[in-house]
Amino acid sequence: MYQVALIEDDIEIAELIKNKLNNIEFLSSIDIYEGPLTYLNSGKKAPIILLDILMPEMNGLNAIPILLEYDPDALIIMHTIKNNSETIFQSIRSGAVGYIDKQSSNIDYTKVFRSILNGGAYLTPNVAYKIVNYFQTKKNQFNSLTDRENQITDKIVExxxxxxxxxxxxxxxxxxxxxxxxxxxxxxxxxxxxLIKLTKSR
Structure with a gap:
């Protein structure tokens, strides 16, 4: 049985999520915190953290490394309406193991938590699409370069x-x-x- 810390400043939304999570048999308790600092000050350590990004107390992105310093074993799943590529990548680079666009319909929270607890990661389909589309777009951009421009690009990287x-x-x-x-x-x-940074990602 696993505990979940739900860090969400909108209490109405938090209660709705909590009700859904309470129906998952392998979760023992779901505690709501209005911000990362409230959670840190509680002295508790939940193995799973469901973390919003847009919060007045502390931005969820900035909170990831702090939460992992507090508990390196914590599994952090972002749960937010922000779904732009840079925010997604920054979350993952900082240590999040999941990213849920809470505007997505019919989120299967049981599937989310099973994936995470089995050592995997989880992205809602529209988030996964954004990541794939990001890299495809970058690849297509390089395809637009002429042979000479590709030569010069390679030499700049050198x-x-x-x-x-x-x-x-x-x-x-x-x-x-x-x-x-x-x-x-x-x-x-x-x-x-x-240019150098973009070249390394193609």
């Missing part, structure tokens, strides 16, 4: 200077700059750092 690139490709520095401007426009980025 930390070559504009002069070195111009010399190696037998073109002028101004031509290199023109290609880089086109690359940035196609990839919707603004700096060499972003």
């Amino acid at each position: 930390a070559k200077s504009y002069k070195d690139i111009a010399d190696e490709l037998n073109i002028s520095i101004n031509t290199v700059r023109m290609h880089i401007k086109n690359i940035y426009g196609k990839l919707q980025i603004n700096s060499k750092y972003e």
Whole structure:
């Protein structure tokens, strides 16, 4: 039997979720906390934390590393209306093992908790789609580059200077700059750092 800490500042929503979780046979108790600090100050440690993001006391994203420092074994599942790709990735990078868009209909909480407790992870289908679409979009962006632009991209990743690139490709520095401007426009980025970061993810 597992305890769940439900960290949610909207008490009405929290009570609705609690009622659903109470019907799951392998969960022993569901305690509601209006924010991460309230949970931390309680002195309790629940093995599973269902965590909202938009809260006045402390943002859920900022709370993840603090909660894991307090209890490294805690399994944190984000439960939020925020479903943009960057927020999803930041949550996972910070240590969350699940991400539920609470606007999704017919969430099977039993399936969610079984997946997590069996050592897996869980994403609601629309969240999983956003992740897949994100990487497909980035891949398609690189497909829009010309052979020359791909050559220059590779050399920038190799930390070559504009002069070195111009010399190696037998073109002028101004031509290199023109290609880089086109690359940035196609990839919707603004700096060499972003280009290198994006290249590593393709």
